[in-house]
Amino acid sequence: xxxxxxxxxxxxxxxxxxxxxxxxxxxxxxxxxxxxxxxxxxxxxxxxxxxxxxxxxxxxxxxxxxxxxxxxxxxxxxxxxxxxxxxxxxxxxxxxxxxxxxxxxxxxxxxxxxxxxxxxxxxxxxxxxxxxxxxxxxxxxxxxxxxxxxxxxxxxxxxxxxxxxxxxxxxxxxxxxxxxxxxxxxxxxxxxxxxxxxxxxxxxxxxxxxxxxxxxxxxxxxxxxxxxxxxxxxxxxxxxxxxxxxxxxxxxxxxxxxxxxxxxxxxxxxxxxxxxxxxxxxxxxxxxxxxxxxxxxxxxxxxxxxxxxxxxxxxxxxxxxxxxxxxxxxxxxxxxxxxxxxxxxxxxxxxxxxxxxxxxxxxxxxxxxxxxxxxxxxxxxxxxxxxxxxxxxxxxxxxxxxxxxxxxxxxxxxxxxxxxxxxxx
Amino acid sequence: xxxxxxxxxxxxxxxxxxxxxxxxxxxxxxxxxxxxxxxxxxxxxxxxxxxxxxxxxxxxxxxxxxxxxxxxxxxxxxxxxxxxxxxxxxxxxxxxxxxxxxxxxxxxxxxxxxxxxxxxxxxxxxxxxxxxxxxxxxxxxxxxxxxxxxxxxxxxxxxxxxxxxxxxxxxxxxxxxxxxxxxxxxxxxxxxxxxxxxxxxxxxxxxxxxxxxxxxxxxxxxxxxxxxxxxxxxxxxxxxxxxxxxxxxxxxxxxxxxxxxxxxxxxxxxxxxxxxxxxxxxxxxxxxxxxxxxxxxxxxxxxxxxxxxxxxxxxxxxxxxxxxxxxxxxxxxxxxxxxxxxxxxxxxxxxxxxxxxxxxxxxxxxxxxxxxxxxxxxxxxxxxxxxxxxxxxxxxxxxxxxxxxxxxxxxxxxxxxxxxxxxxx
Numbered sequence: 001x002x003x004x005x006x007x008x009x010x011x012x013x014x015x016x017x018x019x020x021x022x023x024x025x026x027x028x029x030x031x032x033x034x035x036x037x038x039x040x041x042x043x044x045x046x047x048x049x050x051x052x053x054x055x056x057x058x059x060x061x062x063x064x065x066x067x068x069x070x071x072x073x074x075x076x077x078x079x080x081x082x083x084x085x086x087x088x089x090x091x092x093x094x095x096x097x098x099x100x101x102x103x104x105x106x107x108x109x110x111x112x113x114x115x116x117x118x119x120x121x122x123x124x125x126x127x128x129x130x131x132x133x134x135x136x137x138x139x140x141x142x143x144x145x146x147x148x149x150x151x152x153x154x155x156x157x158x159x160x161x162x163x164x165x166x167x168x169x170x171x172x173x174x175x176x177x178x179x180x181x182x183x184x185x186x187x188x189x190x191x192x193x194x195x196x197x198x199x200x201x202x203x204x205x206x207x208x209x210x211x212x213x214x215x216x217x218x219x220x221x222x223x224x225x226x227x228x229x230x231x232x233x234x235x236x237x238x239x240x241x242x243x244x245x246x247x248x249x250x251x252x253x254x255x256x257x258x259x260x261x262x263x264x265x266x267x268x269x270x271x272x273x274x275x276x277x278x279x280x281x282x283x284x285x286x287x288x289x290x291x292x293x294x295x296x297x298x299x300x301x302x303x304x305x306x307x308x309x310x311x312x313x314x315x316x317x318x319x320x321x322x323x324x325x326x327x328x329x330x331x332x333x334x335x336x337x338x339x340x341x342x343x344x345x346x347x348x349x350x351x352x353x354x355x356x357x358x359x360x361x362x363x364x365x366x367x368x369x370x371x372x373x374x375x376x377x378x379x380x381x382x383x384x385x386x387x388x389x390x391x392x393x394x395x396x397x398x399x400x401x402x403x404x405x406x407x408x409x410x411x412x413x414x415x416x417x418x419x420x421x422x423x424x425x
Numbered sequence: 426x427x428x429x430x431x432x433x434x435x436x437x438x439x440x441x442x443x444x445x446x447x448x449x450x451x452x453x454x455x456x457x458x459x460x461x462x463x464x465x466x467x468x469x470x471x472x473x474x475x476x477x478x479x480x481x482x483x484x485x486x487x488x489x490x491x492x493x494x495x496x497x498x499x500x501x502x503x504x505x506x507x508x509x510x511x512x513x514x515x516x517x518x519x520x521x522x523x524x525x526x527x528x529x530x531x532x533x534x535x536x537x538x539x540x541x542x543x544x545x546x547x548x549x550x551x552x553x554x555x556x557x558x559x560x561x562x563x564x565x566x567x568x569x570x571x572x573x574x575x576x577x578x579x580x581x582x583x584x585x586x587x588x589x590x591x592x593x594x595x596x597x598x599x600x601x602x603x604x605x606x607x608x609x610x611x612x613x614x615x616x617x618x619x620x621x622x623x624x625x626x627x628x629x630x631x632x633x634x635x636x637x638x639x640x641x642x643x644x645x646x647x648x649x650x651x652x653x654x655x656x657x658x659x660x661x662x663x664x665x666x667x668x669x670x671x672x673x674x675x676x677x678x679x680x681x682x683x684x685x686x687x688x689x690x691x692x693x694x695x696x697x698x699x700x701x702x703x704x705x706x707x708x709x710x711x712x713x714x715x716x717x718x719x720x721x722x723x724x725x726x727x728x729x730x731x732x733x734x735x736x737x738x739x740x741x742x743x744x745x746x747x748x749x750x751x752x753x754x755x756x757x758x759x760x761x762x763x764x765x766x767x768x769x770x771x772x773x774x775x776x777x778x779x780x781x782x783x784x785x786x787x788x789x790x791x792x793x794x795x796x797x798x799x800x801x802x803x804x805x806x807x808x809x810x811x812x813x814x815x816x817x818x819x820x821x822x823x824x825x826x827x828x829x830x831x832x833x834x835x836x837x838x839x840x841x842x843x844x845x846x847x848x849x850x
Binding site: 355 | 429430431432435436438439440443444446447454458459460461462463465466467468469470471472475486487488489490492494503504505507517518520521522525526528530531536538540550558561562565566568569572576668669672673674723724754756757763769770773774776777780781784785786788790791792801804805
């Protein structure tokens with residue numbers, strides 16, 4: 001017997017984790033809908049040429065390639081790949097559906113795949129919860145993104161989080177100021193590591209990328225608040241976004257301008273943002289920005305767009321560590337025992353009546369000793385057990401055992417259902 | 426500009442379709458939970474050796490293979506593949522998690538991928554909604570599967586559907602009776618086409634598979650109700666399942682024994698079932714059966730199991746054709762117009778208040794002529810529009826326009842929110 005494994009960086013979501021995840025997704029989905037975003041889903045696979053060249057060289061290497069299959073397909077030929085994010089698929093959808101009414105506000109909650117080196121808490125399959133607005137250049141779009149992400153986190157119970165805000169054009173102005181207007185992405189990639197490696201680390205990285213020490217000095221002076229030429233309009237734009245976001249319900253002080261914020265993706269063209277929590281030290285749980293050129297890469301028709309993405313796995317880790325997740329998984333509220341074959345028909349009908357009333361109900365499938373069945377009931381997390389013996393079956397009654405208190409009562413089935421339903425609220 | 430395409434057999438789910446799908450999934454999920462099934466999700470990818478050899482030769486050819494990526498990976502080497510169904514991944518989970526309490530009842534709603542020839546209504550990515558019970562040989566498990574699938578379809582509004590029931594061992598007895606005990610799968614594959622090609626077609630298929638005409642005669646006599654040696658126990662087992670299913674709430678007459686039912690998958694070992702609708706002529710919308718040997722293929726530890734799968738896409742097609750889907754998509758209930766920059770702050774606060782009250786609310790992002798904004802409101806499907814001009818802003822009021830009747834009123838924001846909320850129920 002060969003040992004069984006999962007592919008590297010993949011994991012199963014067992015019931016306890018799944019129930020918490022479903023609650024999170026349900027909450028997030030409701031907030032997205034409240035903000036007027038509509039659901040969209042795209043296929044797991046895109047054509048290889050749709051994905052390549054959108055995420056930078058590093059990103060391209062992390063794309064999972066899929067062999068061509070079916071008629072005409074040769075083994076070994078790659079023509080499609082698993083999506084790397086939800087933004088490029090959206091851009092492709094916009095290009096292929098010119099009839100969509102603009103502005104188009106969509107949310108999308110789906111897994112993405114990246115062949116990253118697996119680490120603790122980092123997987124090769126993870127779920128993004130994205131909202132995007134396409135078809136408007138108004139800074140209200142950025143404010144809507146910050147407001148909806150903030151509302152979603154608040155609805156999940158988050159209290160301490162900060163929204164960092166910057167503009168890719170301010171970073172470009174810094175690159176120009178240090179004499180490297182054509183090396184924006186190298187500079188951005190170096191700055192992006194500031195949280196992890198500190199100023200010395202970034203300086204080393206810049207030196208390795210052949211930036212002169214004087215350039216690094218000037219860069220750090222600008223990052224520290226020193227003057228940057230010709231960025232007044234962008235700074236004012238960020239202030240405007242902050243004002244709009246506050247009017248849209250984002251708590252005062254929640255959004256802070258931060259010149260060191262440098263989102264890595266190639267496709268951003270304007271404001272960029274990131275949401276960070278201080279506890280636990282997990283870094284960003286959300287990020288996004290404006291990408292006015294991406295859709296045009298597919299359709300030739302320029303469609304401005306902006307979006308934000310919440311990382312489900314990171315949100316889950318924070319909620320788990322801070323004890324924000326609800327009670328653990330339970331399979332059912334009621335466990336219906338199987339007393340004997342003689343009363344099986346009444347037993348099954350009792351389970352059916354409870355389920356019809358919306359009560360999550362498990363059934364003892366194999367019978368056996370009642371004590372063992374009640375142990376099994378405990379494992380399901382059920383609060384009550386139902387027992388129907390010959391005398392109860394004859395009289396149309398059922399025994400209801402409270403598995404917490406151990407108390408029990410015998411009552412007609414309809415009353416039993418009503419009582420359990422009332423207790424569940 | 427290169428034209429943009431999707432990979433063959435893939436499609437996007439735009440908002441109108443997505444909203445209907447989410448309703449279906451939500452309904453199905455609630456019924457699954459009511460029956461005491463717990464959620465599970467597995468990764469999109471499995472190791473290639475986990476999937477191969479479980480679906481028959483035809484199935485193996487339809488598995489999408491993924492190139493190895495990341496450290497140590499060579500281009501062109503395949504080590505993983507996209508899942509083909511949800512049953513084999515479940516068997517792998519059971520093998521890898523010996524601590525799971527038995528019987529283990531899980532549901533799983535996720536896409537699967539098959540490189541089938543794309544046809545109208547058939548895609549290479551589709552979603553299965555599975556429930557399975559592992560760890561019990563009781564025929565109550567089969568009855569639970571039929572009951573939960575029946576309850577899910579009923580909750581979706583299905584009235585006319587039939588559950589066909591057979592036993593793989595009855596088919597094996599037929600194969601033995603016609604002198605081909607070792608060619609069960611060939612025989613099953615031929616019978617499986619009966620609905621499509623009729624008796625003559627199946628006879629041709631059998632002849633092509635070198636079954637003698639006398640064998641085909643005997644087979645059709647058995648399929649038509651003639652005696653089959655040594656199947657009394659299996660027939661009685663099916664009757665028992667039908668009785669249990671009725672006690673568990675399945676409508677009388679809904680489940681019918683059908684000797685011609687021949688589910689194609691290799692791994693079934695006992696009862697098999699399929700749910701069919703008569704209108705529209707789409708064939709089965711659900712199928713399943715008992716597979717007592719599959720888990721053992723991974724763990725060496727025999728774990729009996731049985732499950733049923735609802736096909737989301739086929740259910741969607743039926744509901745669409747029969748007009749069972751709810752109202753079309755709407756992005757929002759309220760569309761907040763943008764009158765002028767002077768009243769923008771009050772406008773955004775009004776949107777925030779509506780959203781805080783749980784009212785799906787869109788915002789005019791770009792301003793412009795009010796008439797054009799109201800056209801945009803119509804496109805979102807909103808029932809009301811809110812307008813806040815300078816006089817309203819000054820007085821803390823807002824205009825609420827009913828976009829159906831055209832009537833409008835001016836009232837304080839809190840009253841506006843309360844009124845809209847009350848109207849939405």
